[in-house]
Amino acid sequence: MITAAAQEPAQEPAPEADVLVTSRPLDEYCALFGLTRARLAALPGPLLDCPGGAAGLAAEARALGCRVIAADPAYALPLPEVAARALAARASMAAAMAARPELYPSPPSCRPYRPERYLRSWDRARWLFAEDSAAHPHRYVAAALPRLPFADGAFALTLSGYLLFAYPELFGPECQLAALTELVRVTAADGEVRVQPLHDGRGRRCGHLDRLRYALGERRIASEVRRVPRGDGRTRRVMVLRSADRRPPAAAAGPPAVMVARPFHSYTYRMSETTIRPARPADADRLTALIQASSAYRGAYFAMIDGYTVEPDYIERHEVRMAVDRADDRLLGFYALIHEPAELDLMFVADEAQGRGIGRALIADMLDRARAAGIEAVKVVSHPPAEGFYLQVGARRTGTRPPQPRTPWAQPELVFTV
Template sequence: MTLTSGPPTVAPPVLVTSRPLDEYCALFGLTRAALGRLTGPVLDCPGGAAGLAAEARELGCEVVAADPGYALGPHRLAALAAAGRDRMAEAIHREPARHLPARHRRPDKYLRSWDRARRLFAADAVARPERYIAAALPRLPFADGTFALTLSSYLLFAYPAVFAPADQLRALRELVRVTAPGGEVRVYPLHDHLSRPCPHLTELHAALRHHRIAARVLTTDRARRVLVLRRRR
């Protein structure tokens, strides 16, 4: 299969979310302790209205978030995240087994964690705007090898109408470019917004190898599949 690109016919709106640090850890197979041990900064791309940057700082972990939505200002983006929270509440009501994380038995408690993260984001983005960079894949305004760890959630494979296979490859290469040679890129999920798995992952792995990028799939709790990328030496 050739990785191709082309304009999407109908692109679904990208949901702006406000996930907390603990949800990031669960999604990407990380721990607070592991984040605290990192010797370099973390990139969250796209960062949305997440609480990661604000919460990770308490662990001694520096996080820079990149998202085109930051051009709107923190309060406008937080308002979009509040709407995203309402959409998630509706989705949980329809299909709790699909949308409610296993460790959260109560939807109201889970949604309150989003509310708290959104408030943390809004306050932190006002206090530390230099940590929130208005930028979009596949071109990021960072030097090569800037970050010890790069995280990308709910974008590249979640919205195939926005990112065609060739666009996914370009975006993944850019995430690797800004990540240090000994660092990792982690991408989740590997399915679209309808839970359909990426049909060209094998071809994508081959294309990444051609560009000297090692790729593997890590299975975390609840059988989540995370794409892990490293520069090959």
């Protein structure tokens, strides 16, 4: 059993042809956002890079033990096209740097600063991106601000570089506000969002930043403009956003299905009705995103979901049903019932939906469907921390599955009598 969350899938995102698909390496990200490799390694949850462009961040951060999900509308394109756009961005960057060198960063990793050396760091990042996104496509989610397909509070840290203020023709003040609010929504209450630069492509500062910050404050989002050293005696400005309602992290433990929820962000919370409906093949990416954002599989248990994807044909072959918000189809949880031999194969509840009875409702629905199919008993091989939940909702312990290569720990075996 796994627990995670994802929000309503936006429409197929439309990549903006005029926006450069840049390919920065991890060290440049650290320099631009005022971060360190150690800070990334110590993150208590996944990092969202939105927009991800063709960055090497996800691939490189992985080696630090930091999970990165990159989101960008460009990922809706075939990979060779993204790579071609990234190459075109490199050429634009080379031309722009030659024209106005004072505007462009000289990250510590590229000193002494020589444009060729800097651009080579982009080449390496672009290759890492191409390799990583081909091998692990679930880490690269096609999505466009101001609407992201992730659950509330899914990320420990969210980075947004070279978009919201860099392209004011695409993101006017209203759209910036909506996008920043969305970035905070998908970030944990005890996490933060960092955004840079706060100027456009010609170096002109955003003239309405104070008004924007006021409007964020009205949405209970605290903002700070922090000065980050550039390493050349000057500083760059990074905006840091946090939910003003942040509280201490929720107490740990307990089975995932009833795990204490992260506090809802007050500005996105509204009462809503839940309905359970069949998943469609087109929902596969949302289900994968929910799994990958799961906080129930952090730490040692992460190996179990690392690289795991729900494919459209899996949804066609099995009974996969989703709990969604009736108003906007936001994904709250799902299960997959294999009929022959009968087994509950997947069971996830979104972090944001914990404690609302979604897990119980999914189990009741699963038993109804099993009954309708003439199934008499449904087996469950449980994620160890979820055993208590299954016992609470009527399953009976029948045994223990010995450690396996992918799950090198014993797993409780249970059965539901239908």
